[in-house]
Amino acid sequence: MVPVLVLVAFNAFIPLMTVVNYAFQETFGDNVFFWEGTTWFEQVLRSPRFHASLIRQLVFTGMILAIEVPLGIGVALTMPRKGPWVSVCLVLMALPLLIPWNVVGAMWNIFALPEIGLLGYTLNSIGIDYNFTNQPISAWLTTVVMDVWHWTSLIVLLCYAGLSSISDDYYQAAHIDGASRWAIFRYIQLPKMKRVLTIAILLRFMDSFMIYTEPFVLTGGGPGNTTTFLSIDLVKIALGQFDLGPAAAMSLIYFLMVLLICWAFYTIMMRNEEQ
Amino acid sequence: MARIRFRDVRHAYPPPKGQEPVYALNEINQVWEDGGAYALLGPSGCGKTTLLNIISGLLTPSEGEILFDGKEVTDLPTSARQIAQVFQFPVVYDTMSVFDNLAFPLRNRGMDEKLVQQRVEQIAEMLDLTDNLKKRASGLTADGKQKISLGRGLVRSDVNAILFDEPLTVIDPHLKWQLRSKLKELHQQVGVTMIYVTHDQVEALTFAEKVVVMYEGIVVQVGTPVELFNHPRHTFVGYFIGSPGMNVLPCSIDGGQPVFGKNLLNIESRIKGQLQGKLEVGIRPEFVEFSDDGIPVKIEKVEDLGRYQVLTLTHESEIIKMVMAEDQTVPSENPRIQFDPHHTKVYCDDWVVEEAVNE
Numbered sequence: 001m002v003p004v005l006v007l008v009a010f011n012a013f014i015p016l017m018t019v020v021n022y023a024f025q026e027t028f029g030d031n032v033f034f035w036e037g038t039t040w041f042e043q044v045l046r047s048p049r050f051h052a053s054l055i056r057q058l059v060f061t062g063m064i065l066a067i068e069v070p071l072g073i074g075v076a077l078t079m080p081r082k083g084p085w086v087s088v089c090l091v092l093m094a095l096p097l098l099i100p101w102n103v104v105g106a107m108w109n110i111f112a113l114p115e116i117g118l119l120g121y122t123l124n125s126i127g128i129d130y131n132f133t134n135q136p137i138s139a140w141l142t143t144v145v146m147d148v149w150h151w152t153s154l155i156v157l158l159c160y161a162g163l164s165s166i167s168d169d170y171y172q173a174a175h176i177d178g179a180s181r182w183a184i185f186r187y188i189q190l191p192k193m194k195r196v197l198t199i200a201i202l203l204r205f206m207d208s209f210m211i212y213t214e215p216f217v218l219t220g221g222g223p224g225n226t227t228t229f230l231s232i233d234l235v236k237i238a239l240g241q242f243d244l245g246p247a248a249a250m251s252l253i254y255f256l257m258v259l260l261i262c263w264a265f266y267t268i269m270m271r272n273e274e275q
Numbered sequence: 276m277a278r279i280r281f282r283d284v285r286h287a288y289p290p291p292k293g294q295e296p297v298y299a300l301n302e303i304n305q306v307w308e309d310g311g312a313y314a315l316l317g318p319s320g321c322g323k324t325t326l327l328n329i330i331s332g333l334l335t336p337s338e339g340e341i342l343f344d345g346k347e348v349t350d351l352p353t354s355a356r357q358i359a360q361v362f363q364f365p366v367v368y369d370t371m372s373v374f375d376n377l378a379f380p381l382r383n384r385g386m387d388e389k390l391v392q393q394r395v396e397q398i399a400e401m402l403d404l405t406d407n408l409k410k411r412a413s414g415l416t417a418d419g420k421q422k423i424s425l426g427r428g429l430v431r432s433d434v435n436a437i438l439f440d441e442p443l444t445v446i447d448p449h450l451k452w453q454l455r456s457k458l459k460e461l462h463q464q465v466g467v468t469m470i471y472v473t474h475d476q477v478e479a480l481t482f483a484e485k486v487v488v489m490y491e492g493i494v495v496q497v498g499t500p501v502e503l504f505n506h507p508r509h510t511f512v513g514y515f516i517g518s519p520g521m522n523v524l525p526c527s528i529d530g531g532q533p534v535f536g537k538n539l540l541n542i543e544s545r546i547k548g549q550l551q552g553k554l555e556v557g558i559r560p561e562f563v564e565f566s567d568d569g570i571p572v573k574i575e576k577v578e579d580l581g582r583y584q585v586l587t588l589t590h591e592s593e594i595i596k597m598v599m600a601e602d603q604t605v606p607s608e609n610p611r612i613q614f615d616p617h618h619t620k621v622y623c624d625d626w627v628v629e630e631a632v633n634e
Contacts, residue, residue: 172333173366175353177427178383187379191370 022248040249050250052225053233060229061208064147068204071148072155073197077189079160090160093153101150105217108146112218132219136226139219143227146214151204158200162193198269202262209258230254277343277435277468279307279330284339286325299325300336301492307470307485309344312462314471314483318515322492323472327438330470332356343435359428360438364445365420369413373404376412377426384431398430401461418450425458429465436468443478455481476516488512504559505618510625513557519585519596522563526556526621533621536591538570541616552624560585562615563597565606569613577605588612 023040025033044050079089099107114120114131123130132138166188174184212231215221221228221236228236234254238247284303287296300322307313315323328334329341332353340349348356368376377395386394399405402422407415412423421442428437439458443451459482462469473479479486480500488496488503488511495509496502500516507513513521526533531545533556540556572595576587579601586597586605597612599605621628 167364169362169364169366172331172353173360173362173424173427176331176358176360177380178354179379180383183383187368187370191368 019248019251022244023252026245036245040245041253044246044250044253049233053228053230056226056228057209057230060144060211061205063144064151064208065201065204067144067148068152068155069197069201072152072200073159073193075152075156076159076163076193077185079156081164090157093156093160096150096153097157099150101213102217104146104150105214108142108149108214109218112142134223136223139223139227143215143218146218147208147211150214151207154203155197155200158196159193162196163189166192194269198266202265205265206258206262209261278309278345279305279436279468279470280342280345281305282340282342284326284329284336284341286322286329286334286336286338296337298337299492300329303339303494305487305494305497307468310466310468312459312469312471312482312484314473314479314486315489316473316476316479316486316515317489318474321489323474323489324440326489327440327470327472330436331358331360331438357431357433357435358438359431359434359436360440361421361424361428361442363441365417365424367412367415367420367423369411371412372408373399373410373412373415373423374408376423377404377408377430380427380431394430394432398426401429401464402426402457417445418447418454421446421454422457425461429461429467434467436470439469439471439473441473442471443473443475451478458482476518480516486516488515490515506627507557507620508627510555510557510622513559513620517559517561519560519598521557521559522595523555523557523622524593524595526554528554528621533619536570536593540614540619542619542621543617546621546628550621550623550628555622555625556614557620557622557627558614559618560596560598562618563595563612564599564615566611566613569611571609571611574605574610 021033024036024038026036027033075093079093080086096104109117111117112120112132114124114133120130120132129135130138132142170188170192171184174188179187210231211229212235215227215229216232216235219227221232225233231254234247234250237243237250281303284300285298286300287298290296303326315326317323325334329336332348332351332355335350340347342348343356368379371379374395377398378391381391381394382388395408396405399408402425404419404422404426407419412420415423424442425437428434443454446454455478458469458471469482471479471482473482480503484499485497486500486503487494488509490509490511496507496512498506503512503516507516507521510521510523514523524535526535526540528534528546528550529539531547533540533542533546533554535556570590572588572590574586575589575594578585578587581601583601584599584603586599588595588597588610595612
């Protein structure tokens with residue numbers, strides 16, 4: 001018990017308390033603090049800048065979930081269930097997950113550069129006006145496609161694990177019962193994938209809601225502020241402007257939002273399970 | 276409803292590279308009557324599940340054909356064969372209610388919802404599932420789930436046969452008996468052909484009208500439980516059915532009579548002609564008795580099983596099992612035994628030498 005407590009204290013509780021400390025006080029260095037109460041929280045919650053990045057964040061997370069979840073399920077369904085191709089597919093699928101996040105950002109940055117990048121150059125030469133460094137739409141599309149490329153595999157692998165646990169008897173029974181392809185998906189595959197899918201969606205929600213490295217390397221939050229998501233904004237406030245108080249308050253709000261959404265989602269999914 | 280016929284069915288699974296295929300099924304020629312209750316009985320690996328999969332259409336036999344009511348179905352897929360199957364591990368659609376589970380095969384076939392309702396209620400009644408109809412299927416116990424699997428077969432009025440692949444494996448012992456009698460009752464009520472795969476002789480003998488005993492890919496005997504007990508055609512049947520199994524002892528033939536050790540044995544009628552191959556004599560433990568003259572034996576062990584005793588005897592190096600009523604006593608000095616001539620059978624290369632007897 002004691003080792004666990006010590007570990008949790010060092011890696012979670014003490015850092016969190018430091019943030020709490022900053023969120024309610026003002027400091028000018030030299031370890032001198034002034035009590036500010038809820039000032040910073042009110043400031044952050046009223047700030048149009050925070051609202052804008054929150055909306056960008058929600059739209060981004062919504063978009064990637066809407067693409068990655070169905071796509072991941074679809075790919076998992078088409079993967080072979082036996083034979084020599086299974087391991088080939090699994091390795092191919094796992095590859096993007098093994099690449100460090102800043103490398104992913106750098107790769108896509110070069111890949112998408114309009115003058116020299118393979119993607120950017122090709123798009124422009126077939127007549128599509130594409131430049132992610134100065135067009136918000138191009139920047140958004142590139143960020144979303146990059147995330148889909150990087151993370152759909154995670155959903156594929158988790159769903160594939162769920163599908164592999166279904167015994168042949170189920171498919172055979174469904175054929176005997178005259179079930180259509182859709183009915184097999186709806187009543188056998190989807191229910192069996194439900195638990196892993198819940199985990200997959202939770203992981204993808206948390207990771208995408210807290211995304212920093214890849215868009216930071218790819219677009220740096222630009223052009224302008226158009227791809228400045230919550231964590232990028234937070235770093236700008238905390239380290240760029242050195243507003244530690246508002247940054248700490250924003251961190252806490254951010255943390256509570258993630259916690260709340262995950263809890264609500266998990267509770268809803270698991271309540272259905274029990275019925 | 277259909278009469279199922281196998282014509283020269285053989286099946287080999289794809290062998291590992293560079294090896295000759297091994298036939299899991301060899302020369303199956305059978306006719307199973309419509310409305311019968313058949314049990315496929317045999318040890319693991321005897322080909323019974325392969326045969327079942329050939330009936331259901333999951334496997335296409337390497338050779339031969341299978342006919343339902345005279346129509347060839349060898350290449351038809353499962354869905355076109357009108358077969359229902361209950362698997363070893365219960366298969367239910369977890370997210371659906373019991374009612375929806377039972378209605379599923381009917382709805383998939385586009386049946387009118389009113390008829391579906393009627394039919395499902397009728398089948399639920401038969402299976403004692405009426406109280407559970409609104410519950411989620413995943414909440415039921417294993418035997419309840421097996422009933423649902425069975426029910427999904429029964430709701431369809433067009434099934435040719437219901438196949439059972441060791442359906443009682445995961446059922447609690449005290450419920451096994453109950454579910455088995457339910458099956459038998461349903462068979463009498465509905466009259467659909469039922470084919471039941473098992474390696475448990477008690478299950479096979481209590482469920483089936485006809486037991487199909489399989490051994491190493493061939494059907495060694497088809498018969499009623501009584502026939503299998505009294506007239507095993509193959510030493511495997513004698514050994515596999517009955518507890519303890521039949522004694523199979525080496526013998527030679529002298530003047531048409533089997534000789535075991537130095538003892539001439541009486542049989543119903545003499546064997547004519549010369550027999551080539553491994554000769555054995557088979558006698559069930561139930562038909563061995565003590566007598567004043569006969570084969571001298573040593574008593575090795577007496578097991579009291581309540582209603583009867585099982586004796587393990589030896590004559591020279593051969594072990595002979597014997598079943599004796601509870602109230603009989605074991606002779607204390609120079610025990611000798613004899614075999615009931617009506618139940619003593621001679622086997623040549625594991626097959627009974629009967630044709631010769633009846634000539």
